Amino acid sequence: MTEESAQPERIGVLRPTLEAVAELAGVSRATVSRVVNGGAGVRASLRERVQRAVEELGYVPNQAARTLVTRRNDAVAVVVAEPESRVFSDPFFAQQLRGIGKELSAADSQLVLLLVEDTGDYQRVGRYLAGGHVDGALLFSLHQDDPLPAMAHRVGLPTVIGGRPWAATDRDQLYVDTDNRGGARLAVGHLAALGRRRIATITGPLDQTSAADRLDGYRDILPDGDPQLIAESDFTQEGGGRAMAELLARRPDVDAVFAASDLMASAALRVLREHGRRVPEDVAVVGFDDLESVAAWTDPPLTTVRQDIEDMGRLMARLLLRRLAGNGGADAARTTPASVITPTRLVVRASA
Amino acid sequence: MTEESAQPERIGVLRPTLEAVAELAGVSRATVSRVVNGGAGVRASLRERVQRAVEELGYVPNQAARTLVTRRNDAVAVVVAEPESRVFSDPFFAQQLRGIGKELSAADSQLVLLLVEDTGDYQRVGRYLAGGHVDGALLFSLHQDDPLPAMAHRVGLPTVIGGRPWAATDRDQLYVDTDNRGGARLAVGHLAALGRRRIATITGPLDQTSAADRLDGYRDILPDGDPQLIAESDFTQEGGGRAMAELLARRPDVDAVFAASDLMASAALRVLREHGRRVPEDVAVVGFDDLESVAAWTDPPLTTVRQDIEDMGRLMARLLLRRLAGNGGADAARTTPASVITPTRLVVRASA
Missing domain, CATH: 3.40.50.2300 (Response regulator)
Known part of the structure; x- marks a missing residue:
C-alpha cells in the first residue's frame, strides 16, 4: 500500500499531499513514502531533500497508514x-x-x-x-x-x-x-522499639497487593496482634480519618498507629488532635510514601517509610x-x- | 483493502483472526469486515451472528486499518x-x-x-x-x-x-x-460598595485572556486606580502569596484585594494573617472560581466569583x-x- 492511497479526503481542509512533497523535492512518490516511513534504502542526500520539502510544506503523513507499515506510534x-x-x-x-x-x-x-x-x-x-x-x-x-x-x-x-x-x-x-512488606516491618518495628504496646494499623484497600503486603509486614512484627487494632481503609484522606475515629472508639488505649499511606496518616493526626491526643506523647504515628508535599508539612512532621515514587x-x-x-x-x-x-x-x- | 490484509503479524501472540470469526459465524470474511466496520448493508440476523462470534473469540479489529475505513477513533x-x-x-x-x-x-x-x-x-x-x-x-x-x-x-x-x-x-x-470581565466587575464593585478605597488586584498571567479580561473588569470599576495596587501573578498559590507580600510592602494601607483565582486568594489570606491584618476588618478579600475544595474551607471562608467549572x-x-x-x-x-x-x-x- 502506498502512502497516498490512504490519504483521507477531508472536506474543506487544505492538507499538503504526498504528491506535493514529491514535486517540491523532485523525487518520486515512492521515495517520499520510504523516507516518511523510516528512510531505509534511501540515499542520505535524497532523504535530506525530502525532509526539507516535508518541513517546508508542513506535510503530516497519515499516521493510520504509516502505523500499518512501521508498527510504531511513538x-x-x-x-x-x-x-x-x-x-x-x-x-x-x-x-x-x-x-x-x-x-x-x-x-x-x-x-x-x-x-x-x-x-x-x-x-x-x-x-x-x-x-x-x-x-x-x-x-x-x-x-x-x-x-x-x-x-x-x-x-x-x-x-x-x-x-x-x-x-x-x-x-x-x-x-x-x-518493598511494601519490608517497609511496613521498618515502620512497625520502629514503633515497637519505642516501647509502644498497642500498635494499630490503618490499611489500604486489601484488594491491592501494596495494601495487602503492608498489612503482612505489620503482622510479621505483631503475629499475635489484636484484630481490633486493624482498620481497613482506602489510601485516601477521608478514609484514613474515618478509620482513625473507629480505632479510637474500639480501642481508646491505642498508643501507636501505622497508617499505610501519608494521606491516611495526615488525617489520623488531625483526628487524634480533635480527640485531644498528643502526638507522639499519647499516640505515635508512622506513615508510608514520604510524599514531598505532605509528610514534612504535617503537624507534627510525619515519621514515614520513604519510597522513591518519581x-x-x-x-x-x-x-x-x-x-x-x-x-x-x-x-x-x-x-x-x-x-x-x-x-x-x-x-x-x-x-x- | 480488506480487514485481514492489514492484520499485523505479532510474534508470539495468539490473536483471533477475522477468518476465525467468519468460520465460527458461518459467513464470508467480507461480511465480517462489513459488520466490524459499522454493519451497513448487512442483514440484522447476520450482524448478530457475527457479533456473537466476535465476542466469543474476543476478536479485536485492527484499528489502524479500521480507522482508514471509518475515519473514527471514538x-x-x-x-x-x-x-x-x-x-x-x-x-x-x-x-x-x-x-x-x-x-x-x-x-x-x-x-x-x-x-x-x-x-x-x-x-x-x-x-x-x-x-x-x-x-x-x-x-x-x-x-x-x-x-x-x-x-x-x-x-x-x-x-x-x-x-x-x-x-x-x-x-x-x-x-x-x-464571563471573566463581568465577574471581575462584580467582585470589585462589591468591594467598592463596602466602602473600600484602596482596592488592589492580584492578576493571573497576562498572556492568558482569562487573566487579561479579569484585569479589564477591575479597571472598568477603577479607571483611575493606582498602578501600584496591581500585582501580576500566575494563578498559583505560591505566586498569590508572593504578590500579596509585594502589595503589602508597596501599599501598607491597602484595604481590599481582588485575587483573580481562589488559590491566589487563599494564599493572600495566609500572608495577610502572617502580617497581622484581620480579614475582612483590615483587608477585605474576594477570589474568583468558587473551587469546591477551597473557597468554603479557607479561614475566613472566601467571598468569590462563581463560575461553573464542571x-x-x-x-x-x-x-x-x-x-x-x-x-x-x-x-x-x-x-x-x-x-x-x-x-x-x-x-x-x-x-x-
Missing part, C-alpha cells in the same frame, strides 16, 4: 484505574507521572493518560489500547479484578505494571514494585521502552530486564 | 498546556476534566489526556494530534504563543478551546469561556461532539452552535 499509554477525584488529589500519582513523563519525553514518546472512572470504562479503554494508538502501556492501581492486563496481553500490547500484580497472566509480565515512574517507563526497543523475538525476552522491587527506608521525624 | 484528546505540577495541584483542572469525562463517557468516546510540560513538547503533541488517534481535541490553558490551535487547524482536527483564544486562527473556532467542561465536550457528529460539510457549519460564554455570580462569604 506513544505510550498510562492507565490509572482510580477515580479522577483521587488521581487529582493524591500527590502520589503526580509524582509517578512526573517520572514517567521525563523518561518518555527523553525518548520522544508521547505520554497518553487514560483514566478508568468505573468498571463500565474498561471496555472503552481496552478498545483504545487495542486500537494501535500506542506502542505499549503502563498500568496503575490494579485492584484484584482489573481486566486490563489480560486485555492488553490478548492484543499483544507490551505492558509494565505499577505494583506487583496478583497473578501474572504472563510469566514475562514486567512490573515495578516497592524514580519508580522512571523505572517503569525505562523497562517498557527497553522491551519496545527489543520488540518481538526470543532474543528480546532474554535481554529484557526483569521486574524491579525498589527498596524503602524509614525517615524519622517528630510524629514517632 | 476518542477525544484533552490537551493541557500547563506543567504537570500545576495540573495536579489546581482543582480547577480536575473539575473541568470531570465534566468532560462525564460527557464523553456518555457518548462512549475515550478521553485521552496529553500534558504539555514545556515548549519542546508541542512538536510531539502536535504529531500525536495529527496522527489519526483522536477525532477531535479540547485545548486548555492557552498562552498567547501557543501553537496548538494552528497545528490542529492545519491537519483538519476539530477543536474546542477552553477560554477565549487571543486571535481566532479560524472564524469557525469554537470555544467556551466564562459545566464548562461538559459544554466543551458537547460542542465538540456536535461538531464531530455533523463533521465536514457546509451544512454542519451552519447548524453547529457557536461558542459559549457562561455567566458568573458573586458568592458572598465572610472574607468580604
Whole structure:
C-alpha cells in the first residue's frame, strides 16, 4: 500500500499531499513514502531533500497508514484505574507521572493518560489500547479484578505494571514494585522499639497487593496482634480519618498507629488532635510514601517509610521502552530486564 | 483493502483472526469486515451472528486499518498546556476534566489526556494530534504563543478551546469561556460598595485572556486606580502569596484585594494573617472560581466569583461532539452552535 492511497479526503481542509512533497523535492512518490516511513534504502542526500520539502510544506503523513507499515506510534499509554477525584488529589500519582513523563519525553514518546472512572470504562479503554494508538502501556492501581492486563496481553500490547500484580497472566509480565512488606516491618518495628504496646494499623484497600503486603509486614512484627487494632481503609484522606475515629472508639488505649499511606496518616493526626491526643506523647504515628508535599508539612512532621515514587515512574517507563526497543523475538525476552522491587527506608521525624 | 490484509503479524501472540470469526459465524470474511466496520448493508440476523462470534473469540479489529475505513477513533484528546505540577495541584483542572469525562463517557468516546510540560513538547503533541488517534481535541490553558490551535487547524482536527483564544486562527473556532470581565466587575464593585478605597488586584498571567479580561473588569470599576495596587501573578498559590507580600510592602494601607483565582486568594489570606491584618476588618478579600475544595474551607471562608467549572467542561465536550457528529460539510457549519460564554455570580462569604 502506498502512502497516498490512504490519504483521507477531508472536506474543506487544505492538507499538503504526498504528491506535493514529491514535486517540491523532485523525487518520486515512492521515495517520499520510504523516507516518511523510516528512510531505509534511501540515499542520505535524497532523504535530506525530502525532509526539507516535508518541513517546508508542513506535510503530516497519515499516521493510520504509516502505523500499518512501521508498527510504531511513538506513544505510550498510562492507565490509572482510580477515580479522577483521587488521581487529582493524591500527590502520589503526580509524582509517578512526573517520572514517567521525563523518561518518555527523553525518548520522544508521547505520554497518553487514560483514566478508568468505573468498571463500565474498561471496555472503552481496552478498545483504545487495542486500537494501535500506542506502542505499549503502563498500568496503575490494579485492584484484584482489573481486566486490563489480560486485555492488553490478548492484543499483544507490551505492558509494565505499577505494583506487583496478583497473578501474572504472563510469566514475562514486567512490573515495578516497592518493598511494601519490608517497609511496613521498618515502620512497625520502629514503633515497637519505642516501647509502644498497642500498635494499630490503618490499611489500604486489601484488594491491592501494596495494601495487602503492608498489612503482612505489620503482622510479621505483631503475629499475635489484636484484630481490633486493624482498620481497613482506602489510601485516601477521608478514609484514613474515618478509620482513625473507629480505632479510637474500639480501642481508646491505642498508643501507636501505622497508617499505610501519608494521606491516611495526615488525617489520623488531625483526628487524634480533635480527640485531644498528643502526638507522639499519647499516640505515635508512622506513615508510608514520604510524599514531598505532605509528610514534612504535617503537624507534627510525619515519621514515614520513604519510597522513591518519581524514580519508580522512571523505572517503569525505562523497562517498557527497553522491551519496545527489543520488540518481538526470543532474543528480546532474554535481554529484557526483569521486574524491579525498589527498596524503602524509614525517615524519622517528630510524629514517632 | 480488506480487514485481514492489514492484520499485523505479532510474534508470539495468539490473536483471533477475522477468518476465525467468519468460520465460527458461518459467513464470508467480507461480511465480517462489513459488520466490524459499522454493519451497513448487512442483514440484522447476520450482524448478530457475527457479533456473537466476535465476542466469543474476543476478536479485536485492527484499528489502524479500521480507522482508514471509518475515519473514527471514538476518542477525544484533552490537551493541557500547563506543567504537570500545576495540573495536579489546581482543582480547577480536575473539575473541568470531570465534566468532560462525564460527557464523553456518555457518548462512549475515550478521553485521552496529553500534558504539555514545556515548549519542546508541542512538536510531539502536535504529531500525536495529527496522527489519526483522536477525532477531535479540547485545548486548555492557552498562552498567547501557543501553537496548538494552528497545528490542529492545519491537519483538519476539530477543536474546542477552553477560554477565549487571543486571535481566532479560524472564524469557525469554537470555544467556551466564562464571563471573566463581568465577574471581575462584580467582585470589585462589591468591594467598592463596602466602602473600600484602596482596592488592589492580584492578576493571573497576562498572556492568558482569562487573566487579561479579569484585569479589564477591575479597571472598568477603577479607571483611575493606582498602578501600584496591581500585582501580576500566575494563578498559583505560591505566586498569590508572593504578590500579596509585594502589595503589602508597596501599599501598607491597602484595604481590599481582588485575587483573580481562589488559590491566589487563599494564599493572600495566609500572608495577610502572617502580617497581622484581620480579614475582612483590615483587608477585605474576594477570589474568583468558587473551587469546591477551597473557597468554603479557607479561614475566613472566601467571598468569590462563581463560575461553573464542571459545566464548562461538559459544554466543551458537547460542542465538540456536535461538531464531530455533523463533521465536514457546509451544512454542519451552519447548524453547529457557536461558542459559549457562561455567566458568573458573586458568592458572598465572610472574607468580604
